[in-house]
Amino acid sequence: LERSSSGFDFSTYHTIEEIYSWMDDLVAQHPNLVSKIQIGESYEKRPLYVLKFSTGRTAKTHRPAIWIDTGIHSREWITQATGVWTANKIATEYGKDASLTAILTSMDIFLEIVTNPDGFAYTHSQNRMWRKTRSINAGSSCKGVDPNRNWDAGFGGPGASNNPCSETYHGPHPFSESETKSIADFILGHGNVMAAISIHSYSQMLMFPYGYKDEPAPDHQELDDLAKEAVDALAAVHGTRYTYGSTMHTIYQADGITIDWTYDNGVKYSYTFELRDTGRYGFLLPASQIIPTAEETWPALTKIMDHVHKHPY
């Protein structure tokens, strides 16, 4: 078993309370690198916590930054677990891994591990299959909005549902969910986010804009080339094969998604991962898969982050 000095077991699934408590431990263990900030609160008033990895304590303006979020679809537990492992990896590899150290010398990394805390808590307490937020929908007995259809980028198009009972319900209006609005406000308020990486499971894909329209993004070729490098790096660890490309052409039309909004708002390096699909468990991936999944995702992440670091814009 892979354990941290606080006894936290990275090879098992954890509740939101355990993850939030562990985040405090991580901050305490690495006070000069890691801090915890709150960017808002969920519909059910849970704090939306983001880990900030930064070595630039005296900067008057925001340093260039990389945004990573995991688990916006609450039932995809492998993503939150990968987020935890990744946070620990960033903290422990700083000063050892030359590439990561160089990145953190001039850039900050923001990581939101439990991006949909109400849904995540609900998967642990009431319904393991819950994907959406937990907000009430006026005029419907069905709760929740798909937070990855709730962004103001092609909002409400055919790649989302207008039925509140659907798993892809887009919500009454863009950013109706505090879970998405808080991230958007944070990224816009920061003003210097250079990359946004939104991590999901499961389909073994690495995708980039657009999902809401057919045309290639202006940076399509660069994003495509970098995606290939990233999935090659990922495959080199355990042989896991990913497909890659624009969302529209890799999987399907999806409207109102995170990375289309980030891209349309100036974040050139916008990517979304779909982690492991073993063909046996769907998103109910056994905990034994957490470490291998996180291990193989890491070089893909660092490949993207390193490219962002070396290609300022």
Added chain:
Amino acid sequence: QKRFVGDQVLRVLTDKEEHIVLLRELEESEDLQLDYWAAPAKPDLPVDIRVPFPSLQPVKIFLESHGIPYTIMIEDVQTLLDEEKEAMEKARK
């Protein structure tokens, strides 16, 4: 706590566009209470459907009558969840 005893997850892998269209129509059948884990996108991409126990027979008949190939990815969802819960409790101890 909601339980999923007898629910199965079926994986459809087809190279026919008409099957994809049929799977989309199936999703609209609200009485079947289907949960599409992986939505029908395009041929050669897997479609995963959690089928509640009471809907298993009509769904399988629908798939077979249209010649849509499928395999059972998860035999009993609740069994898998019980194993997951047990593993978490063991790790916590």
